[in-house]
Amino acid sequence: MSKDVEFDVCSLDKLKLPKNPKILIIGGGYAGLMTALKLQSSLDFTQENKPQVTLINKHDYHYQTTLLHKVAVGTLSVRKARIYYRKILKANKVKFVKDKIKSLDPENHCVYGNGGRYDYDILVIALGFRADDFNIPGVAQHAFKLSTLNRAVKLSEHIENKFKDFIHTQNPLDLSFIVCGTGFTSIEFAAELGSQLDEFCEICGIDRSIPKITCIGRSNQILPVFSEKLSSKAVEKLKKMSVELITNGTVKEIKEDGVIVEKDSKLIEIKGNTVLWGAGVKGSDVIEKSSIPNKKGKIQVDFQLRALNYNNIFVVGDSAQPTTKDAIHAPTAQLSSQMGEFVGTMISELVKGHEFNKPFVFKHRGTVCSIGHTDGVGIVYGKELWGEIAAFMKNTIENRWLFSIGGLSMVFKKGQFRYRTSN
Template sequence: MKPKILIVGGGYGGLRAAMTLQEGLNVDADVTLISKHDYHYQTTLLHKVAIGTLSARKSRVYFRKILDLNKVHFIKDKILSFEPEKKRVIGNGGAYEYDYLVIALGFKPDDFGIKGVDKYAHKLSSLNAALKLDKEIEYKFKEYCHTKNANDLSIIVCGTGFTGIEFSAELGSRISELCLIGGIPRDVPKITCIGRSERILPMFNQKASALAQKKLEAFGVEVICGGEVQECLEDGVIIKHKGEIKHIKGNTILWSAGVKGNDSVENSCLKNKKGRIEVDAFLRCPQYENIYVVGDCALATSRNAIHAPTAQLAAQMGDYVGKSLIKILNHKEQKEIFAFKHRGTVCSIGHTDGVGIVYKKNISGEIAAFLKNFIENKWLFGIGGIKLVFRKGQFRYRTSN
């Protein structure tokens, strides 16, 4: 019988594993990709969708358009549980059997048990969540002429990592246009970015972090470092800052303070920490050697991968697992352990600016923005070729706006 390879999750890791198998597998095997959506989207661009500078049409890449369906089957379904002893997973559509399983189910925002986060805060956890936030922000700006409620135009961002900073900068770069459209004085809208760390983007060195904050403040964003969120409310957040309890007012809250693994993994019999499985050097689940884990569901233990950018790490993991399975199905032993190649990290500050570290060198300004776009376009090229880049890619003067 043909060996069955089942990939659950169609993000960077899962899709890269499927594409690697599609391109390199030369033996007869049954490869299936399951995702709860019938499209892939770049999570690194969700902040643009949430501000309206990237449309839903451009952000979706449909699986059936980029996969060779003669080599990789696609099923739209949500995975609910795992039964590793029976070599199957359970979804809404039934049971799916496998000989080899690749878990790539992505992340879920972590509220750390803070009261009110789940009820009052938005999270950029999916394309639909980003579209919902965009619709709310646009509606509040358009209705301000009737409501005259300044708190409706006060946006609070909890988290000073990549998601929070890129969202704040994207919104800051568009705020003047939103004010012009709505006939709103520029000094009414307010963006506040709050983080627990003593500086923003703590994964960068101090110089890069300071430069990013300076650029962010030039957009009118107020940055509060060393602020610990105590509670989210309908009209703002309660924070502890420099020993004082403060109420930061705002009717739109984005929670981007941290992520954890998938709920289905967290509630499974697979040993995990907050939905993340600590993998071995070959990215296998220690309990079951026929189960591989990539992306946000994998807890990388090697020193160079722990703080790696998620998309870059997930894609490399998916590629490695795909190549490992090709070797195994060709009756060869995978002797090479997974090694993450950290090529650099870029944080966009609006569409034409940014900061980053590439091959251990600090970069900023338009060169950083160019490299950010290049990275996004390189991913598109890898899954759909040059035609997909021209249709969906990021370019200097081209946005959905």
């Protein structure tokens, strides 16, 4: 949005909470989990009028979506990727419920899941994202998506089988991988796969010239959020991995054995039996089908991340569509975690009966795109980085999140380090 939306602070703070208020968080990604942890550390659960905090998620584990490309290629094990909620949430403070949310009923202050009805006095919506196929034919039927850990595992198994079975099929298209999109998810996956091709071919006895990776993007450069200089650095690194890049190309259709692309007003067909769709995301379908006004599963929020016209509903992470300039940024894990921390702090103050009129302001510390395990490009505190130092900063960012949710022990158990992979 081009203009900030103005709100009446006083009217928003007229939220009267009952004794033992029910605070419900739906979704346990970066934003939802950080909200729960902030409430866990900020509220007094020993008093008689203690809040009832519940986190609901469809899985009983959290995972870093920024590392799904590693799971998909097999360089990060599923066991290491899972972080179980009950190991980091204290049961006497935050109750965890494994359930899939089916619908929202804001008029009656409740949500519904497979396990029944959940009432709330304050609701935090953090339902994450899903792939947006933009109604392009074949995406739903023929393309893999990196939107969940389970999907990443399926892609990993698929890739492993294509290499193991090549000795029998001898079909070069089985080792032709097409990636639709040239943003972070797509480039990190292509680079991770490219960095492992030598090893895959050696293990399976395959000529290294046979596997091919092609990335297709609509922009005139890859990683368009970065400068042309950083984009060029990434291109140089990807080409050394034999990754072919097609820019200014529009995917028109995905087929079982390839992708139709329009480039320079001409249709070309790129053949391959594995297609990854990483060209866009949208919000939750639960939100999209709800009575809360939204756009593609994203709910407009005010300067304090409250849903417009609902003073007891907060929206964070990929479910939120900010309307103030201090909050409008490309969706990242860093943005989501800061949203969760802010909302957790605000709810804590409301429960304590304190006024809280501060706006949410995103503090952009940096963004790094990994190019394989020991290389990358990015910006950290305004400084452009590339090479091993960028990879180090990427690992530092991932480990910082682990530290925030589980301390040093979590970093040692689950952290990303220079040469530590699951190979």
